[in-house]
Structure formats: structure tokens, C-alpha cells
Amino acid sequence: MAYDLTIDGIVVKELPLNDNDKLLTIITGKKGKMTVLAKGIKAVNSKRSAGAHLFCYSEFCFVKRDDRLWLDAIEVKDTFSGLSNDIESVALASYFCEVLSEVCVEENEEQDMLRLILNCLYALANLTAKPKWMIKAAFELQTMCIQGFAPNFDSCALCGSELKSLPKHIIFELTQGGIVCDKCMSEETYEPTKDGHKISPETFEAIKYVCTVPQAKMLSFKLDPFAQKEFSAICEHYITVQLEKKFRTLDYYTKNFAK
Numbered sequence: 001m002a003y004d005l006t007i008d009g010i011v012v013k014e015l016p017l018n019d020n021d022k023l024l025t026i027i028t029g030k031k032g033k034m035t036v037l038a039k040g041i042k043a044v045n046s047k048r049s050a051g052a053h054l055f056c057y058s059e060f061c062f063v064k065r066d067d068r069l070w071l072d073a074i075e076v077k078d079t080f081s082g083l084s085n086d087i088e089s090v091a092l093a094s095y096f097c098e099v100l101s102e103v104c105v106e107e108n109e110e111q112d113m114l115r116l117i118l119n120c121l122y123a124l125a126n127l128t129a130k131p132k133w134m135i136k137a138a139f140e141l142q143t144m145c146i147q148g149f150a151p152n153f154d155s156c157a158l159c160g161s162e163l164k165s166l167p168k169h170i171i172f173e174l175t176q177g178g179i180v181c182d183k184c185m186s187e188e189t190y191e192p193t194k195d196g197h198k199i200s201p202e203t204f205e206a207i208k209y210v211c212t213v214p215q216a217k218m219l220s221f222k223l224d225p226f227a228q229k230e231f232s233a234i235c236e237h238y239i240t241v242q243l244e245k246k247f248r249t250l251d252y253y254t255k256n257f258a259k
């Protein structure tokens, strides 16, 4: 069958409307966020039911009628079935979906965000040796970089002067998106803001690493247990402070799984 639009996307939200229909929010690379009515998903032999679930990555096929695109079929590419073995992974994947649903925009190129969530869900479902704190933090930092909120590693967050070396004490100002130079810190009037956090050089280097490597390498680093905790906390703060958002799924994750 010739379709009017075929597009790859991942379901980040599903809302049952009645026994047979669902409203799906999908993130696609070329058309950004799309809200799609999936009709008759419970019908026997429905060409739509298999892919009409949260976390499913599929090719969505639409036909045009009355000047509207109607979903006709879904060809499933990956369901990330490994996720269902572990409730913590499902909780994290739900958080990633909520973030995408918030930051992605309709009719916008969202290829990078799509690739990011596919990489992270793949890691949660298949790379069980990768620690979850690392996948979560990498998702958070890479999201910020893609959204144009990458931290500044080269100059002081307050005065803007070039950072030739790391300051003696590293204060990461989350709202400003960078660290404070020795000179600014030595000012008598200097006080870190409530979103200013002292971090170790290891944490700083890990943040810089994740923000500057290609996605394929974002899960290839090591941190000692103390720095892990600090790094995880900073990445989570950074995304919530910069986006000025509270994520329901993050609250759930924190309450149930944060160590």
C-alpha cells in the first residue's frame, strides 16, 4: 500500500481513550513530536496494536483523508523487551520519555533527541553491565547539550574570563551553566548561589567528557563511588534547574530507586 507519510518514531506517551482507541505521543526525527490517534488497537489482527505501546520504536504509516493524516499501520522495529525484566529500568525509561515529551517540539527536527533515547533505552534493555546512574546522567547531560544548554567549560560562569586551569575549589553554578574562576571566588562579596555546588575535579571531568564526546562513547568512562554520587546528583539538578521543571517520573524514580 502506498502511504502518504511513513516515519520512524518512538512512543513516549499513551493515553487510552476507550476500549479500542489510544492517543499516542510519538517523537520522530523529521517531524518532531506528533500526537497520533491509534484507532481500533484491540481489534483482532490490528496492524496497529503491537507498536501502540510506551517505549515501542516503529515505522508509523499514515494515509491522508479530509486533509488529515490518519494512522493506518505500525511496523515495529524494537520494543526494548529487555526493559520489562527490571522495574528500575522501566522507571528510568519512563523518565526519559517524559523529558522528551516536554522538550521536543512539533514540526521540528528531533533526530538527536530520538537517537539519544534509542541509545539509552538500548543500554537499559541490553547492556546490563552498564550502571544505571551512568545511563541516567548521560541522558540528562546530552539532553541539555542538544537543547542548547551545554555547560561552559572554557570560561568563568560569572565574569566570563577564560579558564586557563581549573580553580582550586570548583563551584558549579547550575543556573549559569558553568564554574567560577579563582578571581571571582576571592572577591569578598562572593557567595555561591543556592544552585552553586562544590564539585570534585573528577566530577567536572566526567561532566565535560559526557558533554563533548559523540553519543556512541557517552557511556565509556569510570568514576569512583564518591564521585559517582556527586556526578549523578549534579546532572539531575542541572536538567531540573535549567529546564525549570519537575518531572513526575523522576520523583517516582528518586523515591523508589535512588540510593
Ligand SMILES: [Zn+2]
Pocket (backbone or CB within 6 Å): 156, 157, 158, 159, 160, 161, 180, 181, 182, 183, 184, 185
Ligand atoms: Zn570569574
